[in-house]
Amino acid sequence: MTAADLQQYIGVIDRMKSLLNSADFDQVFSLLTSDLPKSKQFLLKMELKRMAQPCNYFIDLRGHVDGDVKPYDYMGKTHYMDENAVKVFEAGLKQYGSFTLGLYEEVLNTENNFRVMHRKQTEDRVRDALQTNTAKLAPLPDSEERSDAHYATIIHFGNYNARRDERMHYSIDIELELDNSAKRVRASTTDLSVSGSKIKLQQPIKGVIGSIVKVHFTGLEQEFVLGLADGVSYKVVDIDQQSNNTYWRLQRQQNENEQQFVEFLQNFINANKRRYKVNLDNVSQSMLSKGYEQFYLPKTNTLPVFIAVKNSQPVPICALTTDYNKAVWQYFLDEQHQAVFISICHVKRLKRLLQQTSLEMSTTLYSFTHAVKGKLFYYSATREELSESEALKELFLGFGSSKPSWRVFHLSLLRTNAAQAEIPSTIPEQTQAKTETGLSSLIKNFIQDIRYIVNLTDITGSDNTFWYQTYPVDQQKLKLLAQFGHKKLASQPPCEAVAVQYVNLRSESRYLYKTAVTISDNENQAELNGHSRDFSSKGFQLETVLPVRFQKGDLLLLNLPDMQKISSKYELQALPYEVMAVSKSRTIMNLRAAEGTEPHVGRLFFQQLIQNNRAKLTLAEESPKYPGLNVALRNLYLNSQHHFALYVHRKGIRYEIDTIAKGSTGNSLHTLLSIYSKDPAKLDVSLILQNHATSLQFTQQLKQMKRFDNPKPSELLITVSRLTATDKPNLQCRYDYEFSSEQAKQEYVLNALQHNVLFCYKLQLSRTGRPDTDFIAPELSYISAYALHKAKQLEEELWSVAGVIDAIDISSELPWRFGAKTDLIQNHDQRKLTLLAQLQQPVA
Incomplete structure (x- = not known):
């Protein structure tokens, strides 16, 4: 949608829509905007280029609009739109010339869209509140007087209540x-x-x-x-x-x-x-904690890096990887595939974090890379390091954000020790199996020096990068950035990637194997060369030298020339496979055998190949170098971390958010929600659910997600009015999708920084699979022996989990993103520290 501060130029934007992909675009744009400031010209051009991007999304307005939705075919794809959306779509095709991102947004923002209707109502409510008093808001009534309270049960991560005897x-x-x-x-x-x-x-x-x-x-x-x-x-x-x-x-x-x-x-x-x-209370609570942990951990985008202290020096020795944080791990691998965390997590940086007195020892890390003669050099700086010089800050952010390798990370530091690596038994001693053993001596020796965990969460976004690119860059001073570069080390200490252990939801095992593959589609007979990365009887993962244009759902025909040499029984030509996923680099595809009326020849061939050569094939799931290390690292991380996680349960046809996970200490969001929560075992989440409107938003996203889809991001902003001697603080929350544009969001943030205290959290919504029943089997068996109905009730609770939302505190990143002045940020941060200190004081 057109930004609020660009509404006065709506005529220019409408005039340029039909010229977005025209050779005359630059000339006409210059004529129409010649009297505008350079900054406005830049914003207009960026907005137009974004709107002109080709769009391959499906439009599905079922349940999203107040109208009769019907199928609508366009370019071989079936969309679902109502009459209003069809009119907007067809009119937009004439203006834009094709299906673009701008047209997609217009269709999704018709007047009868429920989300648009809700956003307008929320904007009216917030505008009235801000006009009444922007400096100080009226306090909410006490929680016991509130009829809209919505309490969620708290699950404590890493908290296993072990008892020696049965009660x-x-x-x-x-x-x-x-x-x-x-x-x-x-x-x-x-x-x-x-x-x-x-x-x-x-x-x-x-x-x-x-x-x-x-x-x-x-x-x-x-x-x-x-x-x-x-x-x-x-x-x-x-x-x-x-x-x-x-x-x-x-x-x-x-x-x-x-x-x-x-x-x-x-x-x-x-x-x-x-x-x-x-009495089964302790065993039941431990079972739920372990079950919810196994939902959360495989879905986290945060990469925990474990720091050992050797000879008084911090040394990163391993990282706990998942399918969703591997991108962070791979980002910090140099040209020799060696992790460079020892340069990122150096002594000075860690000491500065340890000196923080806030609830969470954290900062924002900015990074980019530069390739020279086949070598990859890393440049990184924290928020505190860049704060020392305003000129260097603008130079680093402005130049770095222009690089494709630009990344913004939330970096937090946790204390830990090897004693936390072992899960205490959650079942009374007399019922334990005699075969239970602790950590092996090999694992104990490996983790004995671990003292810290550095969490790295990628919070980069296209909208974020756009704002950082507005910082001015003096090309004559680029040499000053050398002080943020990390030198190549002659000998780099090894840092292992240890995969999280959790239930394997794949229908069959995959095997690593590289063989030549030629690819073609039904429409284009030109062949593309590639090779397999791994395979199973039902599918492939292929890698190509050149980027591909295939999309999810496309049908490809594969030839296996090398495999054909060893098989005369099967014709391995023109085998039909369906594209299931394509990587961001467009060079890696996941394919599934496209079954027809006849048995799939490729599936039959690979079934026989696997059956006859199982002992010779290597599983795609790597065997751990240190068996049991992943469990030990899992326990260290969960016993130390302080993330905030929300769980979405499916109850019949409804979805409910009624469970919250809390780490050892919790974070600022736990503190804010506890203001009106009288029960220490529960938190009132009505603030962030906004009369269940947010639950519906998450539900709609969740319904469209598959288990292996990447998390859906959103941002939650909470403003808190200043404390007085008698009044409780007042909290108001808004989500990023409630803003009409990024410019409107910027205005809101700058106003909140000036008059109130602002918190911001990046929410990552993931769809979960079935619970890891193997991990909770001992507790489930014990409870079943004494109360079968209780065991079924607990198991049903875990089976009803449909999604998990991980909340990361990015409050320190937001002001810099939107270009807030240094003195404004300093004043705000001081008010924030005072507020948190007051909220954490025990109630008399």
């Missing part, structure tokens, strides 16, 4: 002896185990955590001869007040004279645990 729900009368007093206090147990108990007091008593009490099991002594006239010593470990009831958690103290009582309790619990319910 049985069992109520029996007891008496407490406090401080060797002759007076006893009546109470009753609510659960009982060999090592402890939870008791309910029958009268209010002031207890002290850490004190020792004597427990007399009067109820048991009526049925059994215990011989415990002096009682049993217990330590008070927790006191919980619920309504009018007081509960104490007790831990039995070790005493050799009570061995007989220990044996009695063990036998008593074993004999009665089928009669009385076993």
